[in-house]
Amino acid sequence: MRGIDQITRPLEYLSPMDDLLGGIVRRWADERVIPNRRSFDEDWREHRLIEPALDRLLGELGLQRVLFPEELGGWGLGHSDHLGVASMRLMEEIARADSGIAVAVGVTFWPLLLICREPHVSWRLCREIAPMFCGTTKACLAANAMTEPQGGADIENLDLLRGSTITTTAAKDGDEWVINGHKLWPTNTGGAAGLLAVVCTTRTGSSDPEDLAVIFVPADRPGVTQGAPYQKAGMAADKNGDVWLEDVRVPLWYRACGPGDDFRYFKEVIAFGNMGSIAMVSGVMLNAYEVLQRFANQARVGGRTLKEHDATAGVLADIVADLEVIRISGYQYARMLDRRDLYGPPWSDEIVAKGRALKYSACDRALRSLGRALDVMESFGVDREWDLEKHWRDLKIIQLWMGGKQLCQMETARWYFECESL
Amino acid sequence: MDLQLPISGAGIEDEQRAFADAVRGWADRELIARRGTLREDYDALLRPALRGLLLELGLQAHLWPEAQGGDGQRPEEAAMTLALALEQVGRGDVGVGFVAACQLATAAAIRGGERSAALAPLLCPSGGEAIVAPVLPTLELGPPGPTGGQGRPWGRPAQATARADGERWIVDGEDTRPLGCGQDAALLAVLCRLEPAGSAGLLLVPADAAGVRRGAPIRQTGLAAARNCLVTFRGVVVPGAQLALEGEARGLRTWLALFLAALSSGALLSGLEILGDWAESRVIKGRGQRFVDNSLVAELMAALIQRSTLVRLVVRDLARVLGQPGEHGAADTAPVSLAALGAAQQVARWAGEGLSRAMELMGSAGYATEWNLERHWRDTRTLRSLLGSPTLDRLELAACCFGHGGH
Numbered sequence: 001m002r003g004i005d006q007i008t009r010p011l012e013y014l015s016p017m018d019d020l021l022g023g024i025v026r027r028w029a030d031e032r033v034i035p036n037r038r039s040f041d042e043d044w045r046e047h048r049l050i051e052p053a054l055d056r057l058l059g060e061l062g063l064q065r066v067l068f069p070e071e072l073g074g075w076g077l078g079h080s081d082h083l084g085v086a087s088m089r090l091m092e093e094i095a096r097a098d099s100g101i102a103v104a105v106g107v108t109f110w111p112l113l114l115i116c117r118e119p120h121v122s123w124r125l126c127r128e129i130a131p132m133f134c135g136t137t138k139a140c141l142a143a144n145a146m147t148e149p150q151g152g153a154d155i156e157n158l159d160l161l162r163g164s165t166i167t168t169t170a171a172k173d174g175d176e177w178v179i180n181g182h183k184l185w186p187t188n189t190g191g192a193a194g195l196l197a198v199v200c201t202t203r204t205g206s207s208d209p210e211d212l213a214v215i216f217v218p219a220d221r222p223g224v225t226q227g228a229p230y231q232k233a234g235m236a237a238d239k240n241g242d243v244w245l246e247d248v249r250v251p252l253w254y255r256a257c258g259p260g261d262d263f264r265y266f267k268e269v270i271a272f273g274n275m276g277s278i279a280m281v282s283g284v285m286l287n288a289y290e291v292l293q294r295f296a297n298q299a300r301v302g303g304r305t306l307k308e309h310d311a312t313a314g315v316l317a318d319i320v321a322d323l324e325v326i327r328i329s330g331y332q333y334a335r336m337l338d339r340r341d342l343y344g345p346p347w348s349d350e351i352v353a354k355g356r357a358l359k360y361s362a363c364d365r366a367l368r369s370l371g372r373a374l375d376v377m378e379s380f381g382v383d384r385e386w387d388l389e390k391h392w393r394d395l396k397i398i399q400l401w402m403g404g405k406q407l408c409q410m411e412t413a414r415w416y417f418e419c420e421s422l
Numbered sequence: 423m424d425l426q427l428p429i430s431g432a433g434i435e436d437e438q439r440a441f442a443d444a445v446r447g448w449a450d451r452e453l454i455a456r457r458g459t460l461r462e463d464y465d466a467l468l469r470p471a472l473r474g475l476l477l478e479l480g481l482q483a484h485l486w487p488e489a490q491g492g493d494g495q496r497p498e499e500a501a502m503t504l505a506l507a508l509e510q511v512g513r514g515d516v517g518v519g520f521v522a523a524c525q526l527a528t529a530a531a532i533r534g535g536e537r538s539a540a541l542a543p544l545l546c547p548s549g550g551e552a553i554v555a556p557v558l559p560t561l562e563l564g565p566p567g568p569t570g571g572q573g574r575p576w577g578r579p580a581q582a583t584a585r586a587d588g589e590r591w592i593v594d595g596e597d598t599r600p601l602g603c604g605q606d607a608a609l610l611a612v613l614c615r616l617e618p619a620g621s622a623g624l625l626l627v628p629a630d631a632a633g634v635r636r637g638a639p640i641r642q643t644g645l646a647a648a649r650n651c652l653v654t655f656r657g658v659v660v661p662g663a664q665l666a667l668e669g670e671a672r673g674l675r676t677w678l679a680l681f682l683a684a685l686s687s688g689a690l691l692s693g694l695e696i697l698g699d700w701a702e703s704r705v706i707k708g709r710g711q712r713f714v715d716n717s718l719v720a721e722l723m724a725a726l727i728q729r730s731t732l733v734r735l736v737v738r739d740l741a742r743v744l745g746q747p748g749e750h751g752a753a754d755t756a757p758v759s760l761a762a763l764g765a766a767q768q769v770a771r772w773a774g775e776g777l778s779r780a781m782e783l784m785g786s787a788g789y790a791t792e793w794n795l796e797r798h799w800r801d802t803r804t805l806r807s808l809l810g811s812p813t814l815d816r817l818e819l820a821a822c823c824f825g826h827g828g829h
Contacts, residue, residue: 378807
């Protein structure tokens with residue numbers, strides 16, 4: 001029977017490593033996640049089922065080492081010009097099983113990009129942090145502590161606000177930063193994160209890019225408090241909560257890239273976030289296709305299986321056509337992040353805007369398709385037994401994170417139409 | 423902030439408005455004020471609310487003659503009253519409204535029939551709530567069952583058979599899927615294939631009858647108040663008088679369509695209220711700009727108000743259609759039933775999409791359970807799925823209009 005491997009990927013972009021890694025992750029997903037995922041909703045607070053799955057993938061199989069240099073026990077992918085495509089493949093495979101786990105994994109890589117990725121590798125910070133990730137078989141999660149209570153997605157709106165709304169402060173005191181502030185919603189908080197990358201300002205109210213700082217903070221530092229996780233519509237594997245930072249002290253060299261460069265390369269983090277989001281949408285849709293295949297072969301109406309029913313087959317065709325477009329656009333964007341020689345640096349406004357456009361378009365398209373898939377399945381669609389409703393709930397969250405659709409629209413319009421006041 | 427545009431109140435009487443206002447006050451007190459802390463707790467919030475709605479507010483007795491312990495309303499007279507009331511229940515909790523809708527739709531379909539007097543004690547018992555689980559035709563999974571397809575391209579087979587045995591019926595059906603309420607129902611309204619005739623009929627089967635077995639829970643996306651499970655019938659003996667309706671029970675689906683449309687409308691109204699409350703205190707772009715003063719946001723919020731207005735118009739018009747059987751036909755006729763189903767599917771879609779857009783505006787607050795918006799979004803999605811595939815139902819409409827339905 002035809003399956004998800006028949007959905008088009010641009011094979012010319014893939015390296016042999018991609019299929020090797022993808023195969024490992026697919027086996028993990030089939031053995032460790034898919035059999036348990038229907039119970040994840042009830043596991044949102046404790047992670048009794050989710051944590052072992054993360055330990056297996058990140059710790060034992062070693063995925064949390066991928067970005068670090070080989071010399072430090074990593075896999076060296078930070079130096080690779082295939083990081084985008086490899087990440088697309090990995091995120092897609094994980095999200096096929098559970099996009100909550102995919103975001104927990106993806107966000108762990110997010111801040112590490114700032115210190116592991118050429119041309120802004122910080123060997124000193126890599127040496128300091130690598131043992132947390134490379135010297136253990138337990139999962140170590142990182143959080144990108146960005147959103148604040150007063151501003152929603154303002155901090156991600158870098159071009160317009162340039163960090164001017166950030167209220168979390170970092171003040172120099174001798175050879176240390178002293179950090180104070182309150183963050184909301186970072187993925188992998190709620191007690192899960194071992195490492196925080198705190199987006200803060202060295203001068204409150206400043207829109208000077210040199211004043212935006214990303215500073216690494218081990219989560220066990222005195223003054224760091226993580227609140228309990230929030231309950232959400234889905235994505236139980238992604239814990240989100242409040243983080244309070246009260247006179248937290250770290251060495252000055254814990255700043256990721258330095259004045260000006262934190263701002264510049266944070267846009268690369270945003271670009272990778274958009275690519276990862278599209279990968280997750282693609283993964284969700286791949287599994288939706290698997291579910292629909294199974295259902296349309298079993299369910300009958302008017303004496304025929306659903307797939308042989310012309311009117312229903314038309315709907316099924318629309319859904320798989322959307323999947324084809326989403327997947328190919330995701331791989332294309334991932335390759336653009338890898339080919340700086342052709343497309344420019346991945347922290348450019350152009351690349352960020354194109355990522356925003358493709359991300360929100362993929363989400364809209366997939367949500368429309370999953371809605372139609374749920375229609376086709378009637379009462380079975382909203383039955384958790386079939387997993388489709390879970391993907392539908394998770395997909396909505398993918399659409400809403402990183403500033404949601406409206407910020408995506410603004411950044412897209414701003415670049416393509418050269419808007420000056422948005 | 424006024425979140426509603428004016429629409430025609432033609433045909434809505436003061437008494438009907440007053441009842442809807444009473445239900446609104448009840449929903450504010452018993453559901454909206456308490457759901458922030460109790461969320462979807464069945465025992466602490468939803469079940470007590472169900473008792474209040476069915477017994478204290480009296481919805482359960484609304485459609486039964488006074489002689490049979492009811493309020494004496496005929497379904498067509500009560501169509502608007504119930505639509506307006508259920509809209510308000512939907513503001514509080516769609517699942518609670520769904521349970522009431524199943525009970526009311528069954529009563530409305532049966533009321534006035536030859537056997538309704540005999541069936542009143544089942545649907546309107548004194549002193550307790552009668553939760554009803556409809557078991558209607560559905561898509562068939564696995565090999566063809568004894569009920570078979572109906573040979574029509576939209577035809578979902580019945581899930582159970584009823585074999586005539588003198589003055590009684592013997593009901594059989596393995597792992598049937600009620601529309602909802604399977605776990606807590608006192609009564610199952612089962613659309614059966616009648617044998618040996620091969621026709622269809624709606625049988626009322628008490629859930630505690632010998633041979634009725636509740637199976638695995640069905641865990642649904644929404645409608646936490648309508649806890650569901652598979653139900654098996656093995657040789658269940660049902661008195662002949664409990665064949666409530668002969669035929670495909672279109673009336674039940676018609677009334678259910680009106681009530682579910684009203685619940686969807688209520689959910690969207692509540693979503694707008696939640697969004698309005700949330701938006702009042704928000705600023706964006708770090709310039710002290712109020713959220714609602716941003717043109718992108720303002721346009722979207724206004725579009726939601728327009729959508730809600732459209733939804734309310736359709737619900738009220740559908741109630742008027744069902745309230746005038748002399749003009750449009752009875753609820754159990756194909757044109758009226760198909761019109762109701764199509765309208766309800768469209769309303770559920772509009773409401774779901776509206777709630778989805780509201781979530782987009784609220785960002786992470788939109789999917790946090792704390793704000794209760796996501797619960798309305800899950801609930802309306804579940805209603806939409808329970809109303810059936812619009813693709814299949816349009817084929818029946820095509821057959822009705824063009825004389826054929828394709829394949």
